[in-house]
Amino acid sequence: MHETSELMGTSALAKALGVSTRTVDRWWNDPNVGFPAPTIINRRKYFSAAEVRAWRARMAARSRPDRGAESANAA
Structure with a gap:
């Protein structure tokens, strides 16, 4: 279960x-x-700040070009 202190409402997260x-x-x-x-509490959505940070890190890693491919394209 998430600790309340690490949950963000949809508006705050956006x-x-x-x-x-x-x-x-x-x-x-x-x-x-x-x-x-x-996590839904009283019909409101709250997101785990830690899970969102992890998701952002995964998305950033996916969007970075592979350095090996970048070097091969430069040649």
Whole structure:
């Protein structure tokens, strides 16, 4: 179970990520995105800050070009 202190509501999360709340909803509803599922409390969605940080790290790693391929293309 998540500790309450590490949960972020949809609005706070969207603001922290610089996106709209609708974008956050689209991300977690799309299984291809792999966004962490929320914990629902009183019909409100709360996201684990640690899980979102891990998701962002995975997305950043996927978007970085492979350095080996970059070197091969430069030649």
